[in-house]
Amino acid sequence: MDTPRVPAREAARRELSERMYHENDPNPLQRAVDHLWDWIGDLLSTASGAAPGGPVGLLVLVVIVIALIAALLWRLGTPRRSPRAVDALFESGPLSTPEHRAAAEAHAAAGRWSQAVQERMRAIVRSLEERALLDARPGRTADEAAAEAGRTLPAHATRLRSAARTFDDVTYGGRPANQQTYLTVLALDLDLESATPRLAATLPGAAG
Structure with a gap:
């Protein structure tokens, strides 16, 4: 006796739903990737059909778009960082020389040598x-201050540049300071207190 059509269909469906028949089926992620590639392929096929010259014309258009983007980026250049926001010597509000020195000594006493150097x-x-050897200018960097001060105090220009590099290394380069580093900057501070500036009249090219 033949099996009725509907029960036979249900029996076949139950049989095919068994796990053994689906062990090699792609997982959901793989199926999604396959659908994505199919969609991209259809899109490119449609675009190549609409573009003048077919696939070759589409390739030429893509190259032109890439060249235009590259030219635009070259024309605009890379964004330049703001020295005031990134490299400014003074991050907080204005403090006096004694206040900065007191903060340095407090950090040094606690062994926080990097902060003490800063x-x-x-x-x-x-x-x-404060001695009017430098103009008070917000946003000045340590390197700028050292270069300007070195022109007024040429005998200490090399040590000023070295101290500025140390400040940059500690503050922006992540290089830790130690006691000797701090003592070097401290010695410069003490020596500058009694340093005699070069007067403008004695600078090369100054009026006699």
């Missing part, structure tokens, strides 16, 4: 500003 360098620059 505050001592700030004390050096603030002292030069």
Whole structure:
């Protein structure tokens, strides 16, 4: 006796739903990737059919678009960082020289040599500003301060540049300072207190 059609269909469906028949089926992620590639292939096929010259014309259009983007990026250039936001010597509000020196000594007493170096360098620059050897200018970097001060105090120009590099290494380069590093910057601070600036009249090219 023949099996009725509907029960036979249900029996076949149950049989085919067994796990053994689906062990090699792609997983959901693989099926999604396959669908994505199919969609991209259909899109490219449609675009190549609409583009003048077929696939070759589409390739030419893609190359032209890439060239235009590259030219635009070259024309605009890479964004330049703001020295005031990134490399400014003074991060907080204005403090006096004694306040920066006190902060440096407190950090040094606690063994926080990196912070001590930073505050001592700030004390050096603030002292030069208070003595009118540097113009008080917000946003000045340690390198700029050292270069400007070196023209007024040429005998200490090399040590000023070295202290500025140390400040940058500690602050932005992540290089830890130690006691000797701090003592070097401290010695510069003490020596600058009694340093005699070069007067404008004695600078090369100054009016006699």
